Amino acid sequence: MTAKKIETGTDQLLADIEDGVLTITLNRPESLNSLNYELVMGVIAAFDEASSNDEIRSVILTGEGRGFCSGADLTGGGWPNEPEWTAGESAANSMIIGMNPMIKKIVNCPKPVVNAINGVAAGGGAGLALSGDIIIASKSAKFKLVFGNQLGIISDVGASWFVPNLLSRARANGMAMLGEDLSAEKAEEWGLLWKTFSDEDLMDEAMKIASKMADGAIEGLKAIVHSHDNALISTLEDQLEYETKTQRVLCDAPPFKEGIMAFLEKRKPNFRNLK
Numbered sequence: 001m002t003a004k005k006i007e008t009g010t011d012q013l014l015a016d017i018e019d020g021v022l023t024i025t026l027n028r029p030e031s032l033n034s035l036n037y038e039l040v041m042g043v044i045a046a047f048d049e050a051s052s053n054d055e056i057r058s059v060i061l062t063g064e065g066r067g068f069c070s071g072a073d074l075t076g077g078g079w080p081n082e083p084e085w086t087a088g089e090s091a092a093n094s095m096i097i098g099m100n101p102m103i104k105k106i107v108n109c110p111k112p113v114v115n116a117i118n119g120v121a122a123g124g125g126a127g128l129a130l131s132g133d134i135i136i137a138s139k140s141a142k143f144k145l146v147f148g149n150q151l152g153i154i155s156d157v158g159a160s161w162f163v164p165n166l167l168s169r170a171r172a173n174g175m176a177m178l179g180e181d182l183s184a185e186k187a188e189e190w191g192l193l194w195k196t197f198s199d200e201d202l203m204d205e206a207m208k209i210a211s212k213m214a215d216g217a218i219e220g221l222k223a224i225v226h227s228h229d230n231a232l233i234s235t236l237e238d239q240l241e242y243e244t245k246t247q248r249v250l251c252d253a254p255p256f257k258e259g260i261m262a263f264l265e266k267r268k269p270n271f272r273n274l275k
Contacts, residue, residue: 006049013042014064015049020057020214020272021207022050022111029065035124035157036077040098047105057214057272059109060206061132062116068141071123071157072099095156099124103158106131112213112221116206117141117184117193127157130166133225134209135193137184138202143192149179165232166192217255217271 006015006022014025024046026033033039050056063069072094079094106113106128115132122144129135129143145163147153154160155176164172167190175182184196197205213221223246231239250256254274262269 006046008042008046010038010042012036012039013046015046017053017056019211020055021060021210022046022053022056022058023060023062023207023210024050026061026063026069029063029067031073032067032070032120032122033063033065033125034070034073034077035099035128036073037079037094037098040102043102044098044105047102047109050109050111051105056111057218058111058210059113060116060203060210061106061113061128062203062206063118065119067119067125068117068121069125069128070120071125071146099157103127103131107158110222111218112210112216112225114206114210114213116202117143118199118202120144122146124157124159127155127159127162130162130192131158133222136202136206136209137187137193137196138199139184139196140199141184141187141196143175143182143184143187144179145176146179148177163192215272217259217269219253220250220255223250 003016003018003023006017008015012027014027016023024043026039026043028034028036028039047059050059077094079090079098081090081093085093112134113132114134114136115129117129117135117137119138119140120142121129123146126143126145145155145159147155147159155163160176163175171190174180182190182192184193187193188196195205227242227246230242234242255271258271258274259269
């Protein structure tokens with residue numbers, strides 16, 4: 001099947017659909033895909049498309065070249081600015097109008113998202129890397145929180161939430177305060193990501209995962225993610241109530257009925273063509 005290109009409004013971001021999978025590629029390899037205004041707005045637009053386009057059933061987010069994302073573009077980045085703003089005011093503005101909405105668009109996308117980390121994910125790039133529902137990485141990939149050790153600031157682009165919640169306070173503190181590289185294989189061992197693959201196999205494996213989810217009951221798959229996120233802020237009693245409310249809705253939905261019928265008829269369920 002031939003991939004269909006999606007217009008993103010910028011050549012700094014590539015997007016195409018193939019068999020229900022939208023692949024979004026950060027395309028500033030000369031700067032290790034650092035995040036400037038144009039690229040961030042492109043990511044937001046691409047995830048808006050993913051959310052609204054019924055043809056799209058899952059998403060892959062990756063980077064072009066030898067890095068996934070090196071974080072914010074520290075050369076200025078083309079963000080809307082006012083001459084009298086301090087560095088702090090400018091940074092806060094880029095977060096309010098760009099970085100934070102981008103992470104929210106990815107996390108709240110109604111389609112499953114696979115982040116395929118193809119190289120270094122540093123600074124805000126680490127936060128972006130961890131925003132997907134399933135995180136995989138190439139063997140050569142590495143994660144690096146440079147905020148405290150090199151810049152004297154806190155982790156952002158979601159990294160200060162993702163890392164301690166996925167790992168622990170102790171490991172998050174070590175990564176952020178010391179700024180040491182975390183290899184992909186160590187990240188897998190620690191539970192920061194799902195699996196690592198050879199550099200050559202990464203995108204093929206990403207497509208296999210995304211295609212499997214595209215064939216699945218995507219509403220239920222996203223409900224799984226939301227239930228796990230909810231568990232981070234809930235007591236067991238609260239989570240049991242959350243499960244009850246969620247199952248009440250999902251068990252009345254067409255995918256559940258299709259799944260039951262497929263089981264009884266000894267066939268594979270067809271979730272793609274449900275109304």
